[in-house]
Amino acid sequence: MAIPPQVGGMDIEAFRKHGYKVVDQICDYYARLNELPVVAQVEPGYLVNDLPTEAPKEPEDFSLVASDFQSKILPGITHWSHPRFFAYFPAITNFESILADMMATSVSNPGFNWSCSPACTELEQVMLDWAAKLLGLQEKFWNSSKQGGGQITGAASESAIVATVAARERCLRMLSLQGAPEVDEKHGLSLNGQNDTSVKTDELGTRINDADGDVDDTIRDKYHSKLVMYGSTQTHSIGIKAAKILGLKWRSLPTFKRDDYALTGETVRKALEEDEKKGLIPFMLIGTIGTTSTGTVDRLSEIGQVLKNHPTVFLYIDAAWAGTALAVPEHREALQLDAVNEYADGICTNFHKWGLVAFDCSALWVRDRKVLTNALDVTPAFLRTKHGDTGLVVDYRNWSLSLGRRFRSLKLWFVLRSYGVEGFRAHIRKGVQMAAVLEKRIRESKDFELVTPRSLALLVFRLRPSSGDHTPEQLNELNRRLQELVHAEKDFNMTQTVLPGEEGQPSIDCLRFAMGGLRTTEEDAVQAWQIVERLGESIIN
Amino acid sequence: MAIPPQVGGMDIEAFRKHGYKVVDQICDYYARLNELPVVAQVEPGYLVNDLPTEAPKEPEDFSLVASDFQSKILPGITHWSHPRFFAYFPAITNFESILADMMATSVSNPGFNWSCSPACTELEQVMLDWAAKLLGLQEKFWNSSKQGGGQITGAASESAIVATVAARERCLRMLSLQGAPEVDEKHGLSLNGQNDTSVKTDELGTRINDADGDVDDTIRDKYHSKLVMYGSTQTHSIGIKAAKILGLKWRSLPTFKRDDYALTGETVRKALEEDEKKGLIPFMLIGTIGTTSTGTVDRLSEIGQVLKNHPTVFLYIDAAWAGTALAVPEHREALQLDAVNEYADGICTNFHKWGLVAFDCSALWVRDRKVLTNALDVTPAFLRTKHGDTGLVVDYRNWSLSLGRRFRSLKLWFVLRSYGVEGFRAHIRKGVQMAAVLEKRIRESKDFELVTPRSLALLVFRLRPSSGDHTPEQLNELNRRLQELVHAEKDFNMTQTVLPGEEGQPSIDCLRFAMGGLRTTEEDAVQAWQIVERLGESIIN
Structure with a gap:
């Protein structure tokens, strides 16, 4: 019986064409990111109800797929890279990471032991040492110590x-x-x-x-x-x-x-x-x-x-x-x-x-x-290899839950080289300094207070009107209303938290401002704060 | 204090330039993949000993990084996508997956609940239903049943x-x-x-x-x-x-x-x-x-x-x-x-x-x-969201070990559309047919035997010389020598296994041929078989 021919799928030249286009689409996305609503403006089921319920029988051209990514996926994305995303903690992406993931997938390999993926194993060993030194961890944690060591998990x-x-x-x-x-x-x-x-x-x-x-x-x-x-x-x-x-x-x-x-x-x-x-x-x-x-x-x-x-x-x-x-x-x-x-x-x-x-x-x-x-x-037996058996190499599967392992160290390599230690530090300092700017505003505001001291780029604060007496419960009620108003804003995003009160006292409802986004400017931060301040005043009045 | 400026990192136009180049490099890689050794020809420590021991202080230009990927990483890659990779099982990558991972990283988001990533959550729900239907799983396993359901893990x-x-x-x-x-x-x-x-x-x-x-x-x-x-x-x-x-x-x-x-x-x-x-x-x-x-x-x-x-x-x-x-x-x-x-x-x-x-x-x-x-x-509290609380949506973190979740369903979407059900089936049939071709060769060979019946695209076989009497131990010895010779080959890669013998008998050393690679041709398969056959003969003589 003859070997059946391939049906569908992209060849090298189609990839070149679509690859360029996708690069351009990503450039466009970042060029207009500032104008997009921070939080996806969709309701549950928006995509489930929009997509076909089964895979197409025949191959489709990739142009259709790429255009559906723009029209169906992007509107359902909450943009964690948005300059005015201040919720949870930052989850940064950047161009270095995009290229690294692309290259990693191009040489896809399951990385479960040295032998099946030497580069994947060894780059992870070296990068975790770079990272340990960057953070000031001592030699005992380095892979090169052969005693401690580092790895990347998901x-x-x-x-x-x-x-x-x-x-x-x-x-x-x-x-x-x-x-x-x-x-x-x-x-x-x-x-x-x-x-x-x-x-x-x-x-x-x-x-x-x-x-x-x-x-x-x-x-x-x-x-x-x-x-x-x-x-x-x-x-x-x-x-x-x-x-x-x-x-x-x-x-x-x-x-x-x-x-x-x-x-x-x-x-x-x-x-x-x-x-x-x-x-x-x-x-x-x-x-x-x-x-x-x-x-x-x-x-x-x-x-x-x-x-x-x-x-x-x-x-x-x-x-x-x-x-x-x-x-x-x-x-x-x-x-x-x-x-x-x-x-x-x-x-x-x-x-x-x-x-x-x-x-x-x-x-x-x-x-x-x-x-x-x-x-x-x-x-x-079927996973034994010459090098692994002699203990010459690290087989990362024995350090982790899973056997399979993506080539994630490439991202760290690309980022640490493209920013350098100084660039990495400048980025952290920028987030801290941005939070310090807002901290000053909160301290100067008459109706807000910091609930805990600023920690690096994180601020936890709440509405506490300067006029009128409020019980702890009333303050919580005001702050929960403020949380709701804040969540309804499209132009920025932040999250809430609840802290234990003093002993015998009710818990404390707060808001959180997490700075540190790669694209956040001082203006973005201050504008968001001004909106929060205005919403707070609207509740008080 | 002023906000410090960004140091290092790539801007949009630099990404466009490097993105195009990386696309071209990936095209080149696939164009010459057939000529590369299947298994990385490096010794343990090849990269650990070659890279600097810490991150550079100043930012480096990305051209340097991309060129180091070519010169330092690629030689340490065992090419699972190589047409003559027959080890373990296939671990396929393709251009659709590369583009999907690139786009996923471009909108990076941690995907832990619906609200922080609606598209990521809903596409996964729909894709697992597409996949369930593709494989013939009944409604009880579908996400749309609201009772069973599917998810992607790593x-x-x-x-x-x-x-x-x-x-x-x-x-x-x-x-x-x-x-x-x-x-x-x-x-x-x-x-x-x-x-x-x-x-x-x-x-x-x-x-x-x-x-x-x-x-x-x-x-x-x-x-x-x-x-x-x-x-x-x-x-x-x-x-x-x-x-x-x-x-x-x-x-x-x-x-x-x-x-x-x-x-x-x-x-x-x-x-x-x-x-x-x-x-x-x-x-x-x-x-x-x-x-x-x-x-x-x-x-x-x-x-x-x-x-x-x-x-x-x-x-x-x-x-x-x-x-x-x-x-x-x-x-x-x-x-x-x-x-x-x-x-x-x-x-x-x-x-x-x-x-x-x-x-x-x-x-x-x-x-x-x-x-x-x-x-x-x-x-x-800090992970509670309006939609999650009402049970309107799936929050995949409650289905999984980890909170964070990559946008992996994009790969499945791109692949199932670009191949269609027919293309997917043709690919599976091709792997099975290829193994059937080799099965016939093994059956016709006088000095080899299948140890178990062919299972789809997988063949388990061993050397069993037609002339001379061999004890089970001697046969194992011959097959372990064959395994060693086979592992030394650069032009293809396969792995071994050990099976329990009949009751009271020693275990059985075998070789495995796993077909199903995306780029494998009949010629690739037959050539590899011919090498194995020749190595087997060299051991017998």
Whole structure:
């Protein structure tokens, strides 16, 4: 029987023609982005009801498809790259990322081990070292240390799951090697009757008490339901979601307005001791550098000190948003870089937020790569390769949830070269400075107040009329009305948050202004603020 | 303080210029792909040792970067799109996918709920319905049914984890609602003293005995360590990896050469009854349509019948490779489409393998979308939106591990329109026919044999010299030598596998020929075969 001929699909010259056109369309898009409504002006079902219900039988010309992208897709896009997008956090894209993704797809390969994609594996290794150095992470986190290392995942949520699995296995392995934990009134949980000494580190700070190999089922069965992971009320929901996915216990620790919602060492200490006395086993704590609600930085050096007495706890730092600001030396102290370098077992930051790289590019570093491979390596015969077997190369599938892996490091490479360290820093500084301009306006306004101090490029504020007495509930009501009016604006976009009140007081409804967009000008920011101010006045009057 | 100016980065006109050039470079790449070595001719460290150890301080011109892509990255690429790539399974890319990824990145948005990306959410809903219909999946799996539904994940491994979490929570919820399981000698495990009747389905086949809401910790603590998931010795390692990640028990069921390594209903029945009598609780079984080693299809209709007596078991179908061949009506019976439609709770196929869409595009459908949202929905205040709260829209983050989500459905849209159903089918038929051509050659060869029957476009064969007596061990030795010689070839690439022998016999070393590449011609296939044949002869002599 004859081989059937190809039907449909584009050939090289058609690609050249359509490729040029798509480049032009993208140029047009960015040229007019400023005039588009920030938020998609469509109702649910707009596209579901507009498209055919099944694929066409015969091939269609790509010109039709490209023109449908313009007429059907673009109107349904909320433009996260819009100069006046101030919602959530920035999710930047840029031309470097577009070209990188295009080139990555052109050499598409599943990247699951070195051998099937050497360039993909090695560029990721080098780029994560570039990124670690850019942010001031010490050698123990670098791939070149051969002890710690970094990788790119698809999202901070994925990074958190990876870290939680690693932390769980590390803890179970400790329990397996060192016998049942004992609880000592003075020191809390200890392993093998020894407390501090159970955490031995080598010259790079890597813990060396973890042996390789799988944890025995009897250990897992005995302890799984006793394991607890911790975060604060301000930890991103990816923490509780990781716990839910893995069927593990999560405990949210309280934070207080008086601490600007930072998790403190004392709160951690109390909770761990309480739980250990109950026979529970703390295995992970998520500390945050730049919480989603308010950009708060947890008190990591206090927490790190406390964890010295709790060797089963893996300290994971979620710096999804603010981590890229570590590139700027003047922010490192406030962001507690020293504590990260001293205490963190793992840290994640999303270059795809403020960090100039298009989604997806979540960087995850660990101090000890063995916590990943111990938890995630299953190598069947058909995936064995000469280089992998000898341990000469990193096979990233053993560091991750998935086997397949996109060539995401290209984006980071293109961006870091096209901006340089100085360009990257200038971008971060620009976002911070823009927020500082608005901060001044809010402080000078008589009817608004900052609810928490500005954190880098993030402002959390609310309407608080200077005249008249308002109960906390009334203030919340005013601010919820303001939120509604703000959401109805097409010309900019921002989101809300709810913060815990002082003890015994109701929670606090706020608005959030997240600066840092690549295309945002001072004028864009000030105009948006002026609209908010006017809407606020309209509510007061 | 003044806002600092942007440093580095590309403007619109620079993007136009570099964009055109990159399009041209991609055209050149495909024009000369046939002449490149299939496997990257580099040694470990080739790139790590070549690149600077940190990011440049100042911005670099993009021309330098683009030229480094050519000189440093391309040599380290194993070309999965090469016409003579026959290893693993095909991982196709095409021009439609390149353009789609480029456009997706140009409107980069994190896609975590409807409101932040309406087009991204709705196109995914519609495309998964197009794809379901293309493959012959019934209405219960369609998004438009509002009961089942489909989504795109990044890899079959991710799909398997999602399904396992959903299956675990479904089982625990059943136990929570219906009391402790009882084991009945005759029927195995039953819930609430009732067996068959505990699985009620509505007119679309959706099980309706699952209530919403979280499973209580006491239930989880009691049963987590008793839960078991199943696959066969031929199930892809993503099964055991999902179990490992989630800290759950995995049991590999035996398969036999006499069944061509298909998992049978009888094997499943025995194992489930055995385990239930031990007090274990089977909660998931992975059946495979097209195993990785040999392309075997498990006996799904037998297994489905058996599972009627085991209501806690979620039947998950891993059709990562062969699922896209369901598009071709003449293969549906062998691929057991009817059993999928009748019994499967979830099914996954990777369009990014044989299915013409560039990595990543793993399609995952479930019969009951509530198993996903029950397991994966955690919605904090700052992610609540008007439309999401009213249940008007799908928020895909509640169907997935991660919050962030790339705009992957564009690739599927572009491909299905540019090829049409007929073009897609022609492509699958071409791969199958190509393998049939080689199958004939192997059958006619005196020194080679097929180890298992051809499965679609996959051939598993080995050297078996017609002259001289060889023990099984000697045959394996010959085939391992052949594997080594084959791996040293630059002009094509194929992989090996090891299969269980007959009972009491050693395992069997084989080679695999995976056809189905977009650019493979009959000549490419035959040439590769001729080289293998010649290498085989050189070993015999």
